[in-house]
Amino acid sequence: MNHLQPADYAVFLLYFILVSGYGYWVYRRRKNKETDTKDFFLAEGSLTWWAIGASLIASNISAEHFIGMAGSGFAMGLAISSYEWFAAATLIVVAVYFIPIYLSNRIYTMPQFLAQRYNDTVSTILAIFWLVVYVLVNLTSILYLGAVAIESLAGISFTTCTIGLALFAIFITLGGMKVIGYTDVVQVVVLIVGGLVVTYLALDLVADKVGVSGVWNGILSLRKEADTHFHMYLPKGHPHYNELPGMALVTGGMWINNFSYWGCNQYIVQRALGADLKTARSGILFAAFLKLLIPLIVVIPGISAYVLFKNGIFQEAMTGANGLVRPDNAYPVLMNLLPEGMKGLAFAALTAAVVASLAGKCNSISTIFTLDIYKKFIDKDASEKKLVRVGRYAVVVAFVIAIFIAPMLRSFDQVYQYIQEYTNFVSPGVFAIFLLGFFWKRTTTRAALTAAILSIPLSVLLKFWPEVMNLVGVQADEIPFLHRTMWVFCLDVLLMIGVTLTDPASVNNEKGLTIDKRLFRVSPSFIITSALILSILAVLYSVFW
Secondary structure (H helix, E strand, C coil), rough: CCCCCCCHHHHHHHHHHHHHHHHHHHHHCCCHCCCCCCHHHCCCCCCHCCCCCHHHHHHCCCCCHHHHHHHHHHCCCCHHHHHHHHHHHHHHHHHHHHHHHHHHHHCCCHHHHHHHHCHHHHHHHHHHHHHHHHHHHHHHHHHHHHHHHHHHHHHHHHHHHHHHHHHHHHHHCCHHHHHHHHHHHHHHHHHHHHHHHHHHHHHHHHHHHHHCCCCCHHHHHHHHHHHHHHHCCCCCCCCCCCCCCCCCCHHHHHHHHHHHHHCCCHHHCCCCCCHHHHHHHHHHHHHHHHHHHHHHHHHHHHHHHHHHCCCCCCCCCCCCCCCCHHHHHHHHHCCCCCCHHHHHHHHHHHHHHHHHHHHHHHHHHHHHHHHHHHHHHCCCCHHHHHHHHHHHHHHHHHHHHHHHHHHHHCCCCCCHHHHHHHHCHHHHHHHHHHHHHHHHCCCHHHHHHHHHHHHHHHHHHHHHHHHHCCCCCCCCCCHHHHHHHHHHHHHHHHHHHHHHCCCHCCCCCCCCCCCCCHHHHHHHHHHHHHHHHHHHHHHHHHHHH
């Protein structure tokens, strides 16, 4: 039944009041700093390690995971978890090597770093790239998937859902980063608890269907009934090889995808830029631990839905009007089976994930537009108060655009793959520019411009490689997008090295970073915790390879 009952509305209302009230209380406590851009965009010095870690996860986990990743779990299985588990390893590297560089150079936005390390041209090109991707791909897809899920769960129209989610997120976003950061703590608790409830129900249903009892037996039955869905390595010839191609998960494009997202992405890095190094590292490590849990909350329900579908359940609900199976329907279908009250909790969890991610994403859109476009090119003498006001206008405009574009995503089968693929048109060049900018002092502005300009054309060329080769009478196979990501990254690095070595400006590059290696020292507790996370990952990949 696609409607909430009174008890569900009561649970959801309690969540709404809790988040809104807490957010307003945090906002009132910082009202005297309302016109301070560093406080509004970064919450400088205000976020604790647990708030940073929770905000990283709340901003990252959204409907694209609850709906999109669960859908990919239904379609291809546990292999999709690599995006989460590799993120845990990536976050450790980011905490050790990336964050110290940002903090020691007092970086507030990624374009600011590029302007400081290269020049304003490089900074502006990538600022525009980020704004386009954040608004047209990320913000829009999060809004779309959240609206689809709520429409399925509550019977509310898609348009009403998009507007409602946008208004709730705007309310949180306009309070600034401190409000976002601390309300994200509440959001994370709600989304994890609500997500685990859905997982429990899904596993209990699987156990009941195969004639056993108990959630643990449900897990064992899941592995037995869907053995093909419990392999991290997908060999060539596998139906989903193009999405997750074999060794690219451990030696190729998955690393580039993660380093670009977690280490060079305003949307993510911004959470730690207002803290001291110890607090930032602790928060990032906390987020790495939480990432290990995400597949349990989103992928396992997707695989459970696959087993139940295979055994004759959800046939109609999982099939679209065109008669094709719709993997992204898996999570909403499971949520609709929750008992009264529990469905409200799942509804709150989903809304928490969507709103937290929307707020975080739009805060980053606002930050880049205000500090790296508006202040730099439109009004260089704008006051702090005016910049905060412009930032708030940018939030509203971004959501208006997303509301209009979101319905267009209905034509995609697995929206999570759409997000990953089209984001990766930019990721290889971004990571190449940052990596060489960090660790090779000679890297020049001309080299960075080369990568910035050529990354998207190279990505497009490789995406349409079979069609290009057909023009010259040669048959070629489609190149999996993670392979494309790695190849474009390698080409960008080679181009940057070649351009730098032939550029006279590289000999005495005044913009090269001088890095004190002592910045990369970590505490014994950080080493122990990191080793524990990496050991868990080694076990997971060994068991499910």
